[in-house]
Amino acid sequence: MRWQVALDEVSAGYAGRPVLRRLSARVPAFATTALVGPNGSGKSTLLGVIAGVIPVAAGEVAHRTDGRPAFVVQRSRVADVLPLTVRDAVAMGRWARRGPWRRLSRADRQVVETSMERLGIADLAGRQLGELSGGQRQRALVAQGLAQDAELLLLDEPTTGLDLAARQLITDVLAEAVAEGATVVQATHDLDAARQAKCVLLLQEGRLVAAGTPEAVLTGDAVERVWHSPRPAGTSVPADRPV
Ligand SMILES: Nc1ncnc2c1ncn2[C@@H]1O[C@H](COP(=O)(O)OP(=O)(O)OP(=O)(O)O)[C@@H](O)[C@H]1O
Known part of the structure; x- marks a missing residue:
């Protein structure tokens, strides 16, 4: 798989507030990747890191191409x-x-x-x-x-709050952009949209807890575990296979 963005052991956040913790992932090129996870799990922060507007505290972010996202x-x-x-x-x-x-x-x-x-x-x-x-x-x-x-199009919740027709329109437009050679990364709470992505990165409390195809990542068990049962602080979550 060709990757567009490679993140290795990335830690990042805001003054006095670490958010992403040693996150490693590959964003596939010429495809759509969905960033999913509960409120505050770090999706927007990860997008900002990929966009280059939030500096990394540790680790590395590599882009396949030089163009500005x-x-x-x-x-x-x-x-x-x-x-x-x-x-x-x-x-x-x-x-x-x-x-x-x-x-x-x-x-x-x-x-x-x-x-x-x-x-x-x-x-x-x-x-x-x-x-x-x-x-x-x-x-x-x-x-x-x-x-x-741009070769890399990053979107933070592009379909949140939209009606069904507008959501589908944006999903279709992003699919067209990918067909024309773009790489799309979108943070979303819309699991239906995430199921249409090629790759899903599932975040919880600033960590990548699963990555892969929607079928592999968005299992009923994972959704239940991440969204419906807050885990006690300090408990580790097993990472599924890396992308
Ligand atoms: N500008 C900021 N300054 C300080 N802390 C921030 C800032 N932006 C976000 N945070 C904190 O970073 C953490 C991750 O936030 P982030 O916006 O990345 O999560 P998210 O998964 O995109 O959430 P949501 O689904 O609610 O949009 C949260 O605890 C949030 O309070």
């Missing part, structure tokens, strides 16, 4: 007060490639329009981001990520 954050963390139209916000995805002071080319503008169309928000292009519903805003942020044309 596209990182789509949770909608609640985006400042809605910025006076940006949807088109402006999606165009920011092109600036990430070109630098903010360069004029966008005709080809860039075409990518922006296509990204909005793929997410079904072309009719919202002139609306202010802050005036949109949560689901519309979320689609705009995914369109911004898509517009970056």
Whole structure:
């Protein structure tokens, strides 16, 4: 299996708060990987480490390619007060490639329009981001990520809070991106979406407790163990086979 990102014994967190603990994993290239686990298990932190925005305290993160990843954050963390139209916000995805002071080319503008169309928000292009519903805003942020044309697309809960049709749309768009040669990593609480991924990394309390295919990782037993029965502090959890 070719990997896009290799993490070896990675520890990382925030000032005075270690989160990830000696985490080793491979993210397969040209496929979708789902990061799953309970609230606070470290999914967003792991995405931030892969994106390079959270430094590692120990261990190593290697990328197969040099390109900058596209990182789509949770909608609640985006400042809605910025006076940006949807088109402006999606165009920011092109600036990430070109630098903010360069004029966008005709080809860039075409990518922006296509990204909005793929997410079904072309009719919202002139609306202010802050005036949109949560689901519309979320689609705009995914369109911004898509517009970056990055080899590695990282998304933090891209389908949380969306209706069924919007969830399926985003799942389909991400599958298309993979078919076109991208590698996608998404943190998600949506186990149905995780079951459609090629690889699942299951986190609990900052540790990788299982990794592999959805069938191997998301067993009834594992779901029960990780989500429904908090284990006493200090108890070790057996790791399933590494990716
Ligand atoms: N900016 C921060 N500063 C300090 N601690 C943080 C920060 N962000 C997250 N944490 C802590 O790090 C731990 C892991 O959080 P993280 O957001 O990575 O988990 P998560 O699995 O993505 O959770 P959720 O499913 O709730 O989004 C939590 O204990 C959280 O309180």
